[in-house]
Amino acid sequence: MLNVVIFGAPGSGKGTQSEKIAKEFELAHISTGDVLRKEMANETELGKTAKGYMEKGQLVPDSLIVDMLAKVLDEKKGSKGVIFDGFPRTTPQAEALKKILNERGTDVSVMLDLQVEEQELITRLLGRGKLSGRSDDNLETIQSRLKVYHTQTTPLIDYYKQEKKYIAVQGMDSIDDIFNRIKETLSTWK
Ligand code: ADP
Numbered sequence: 001m002l003n004v005v006i007f008g009a010p011g012s013g014k015g016t017q018s019e020k021i022a023k024e025f026e027l028a029h030i031s032t033g034d035v036l037r038k039e040m041a042n043e044t045e046l047g048k049t050a051k052g053y054m055e056k057g058q059l060v061p062d063s064l065i066v067d068m069l070a071k072v073l074d075e076k077k078g079s080k081g082v083i084f085d086g087f088p089r090t091t092p093q094a095e096a097l098k099k100i101l102n103e104r105g106t107d108v109s110v111m112l113d114l115q116v117e118e119q120e121l122i123t124r125l126l127g128r129g130k131l132s133g134r135s136d137d138n139l140e141t142i143q144s145r146l147k148v149y150h151t152q153t154t155p156l157i158d159y160y161k162q163e164k165k166y167i168a169v170q171g172m173d174s175i176d177d178i179f180n181r182i183k184e185t186l187s188t189w190k
Helices: 014-025 032-041 045-056 062-075 091-103 118-132 139-153 155-162 175-187
Strands: 002-008 028-031 081-085 110-115 166-170
Touching: 002 014, 002 155, 014 028, 014 081, 014 110, 014 175, 028 032, 028 062, 032 045, 032 062, 032 081, 045 062, 045 139, 062 091, 091 155, 110 155, 110 175, 118 139, 139 155, 155 166, 166 175
Parallel strands: 002 081, 002 110, 028 081, 110 166
Antiparallel strands: none
């Protein structure tokens, strides 16, 4: 199985690249942000709990996210692999992912770190907020998401470096140029 963790700050293009990777390599795409937004729209217990955290730009507690992830993963059984978009975001989540995949006889193949400058991230997210109306794409929430990213999520770079699964991807070019480089990198796993 080809299991890809796509990593990067909010606004780095994880969702956009994930969709293209999923199509090209026939992978199931799991975006924890999208799953949470669906739960919110359906007003489930999880959705109601998640809403408060998401609107403040904070992370939803690990235990809720890990249970949700395991459930969604089992719904995708039989796929050639999975692209994990927006997960893991903390070290406990990365450890849980390893355990969940190992229990299913597989593991993370590679972690792709999409690198984008901070000012560009803010510009992109504000632009998306205007278009999509995503309630967390306003300046105040963006700033807290970036802070959370730097404090809670960046330790995963060292985690995956230690696992020898880390690959940096320059994320400031056009969508297609970035995708072509990712495609080349992932072809070695095919
Ligand atoms: P972005 O990467 O632009 O922040 P996402 O859609 O991935 O967008 O995430 C939106 C919000 O959903 C996050 O700010 C967080 O509150 C919540 N969320 C998504 N994934 C996770 C996760 N793995 N752990 C905790 N919270 C998460």
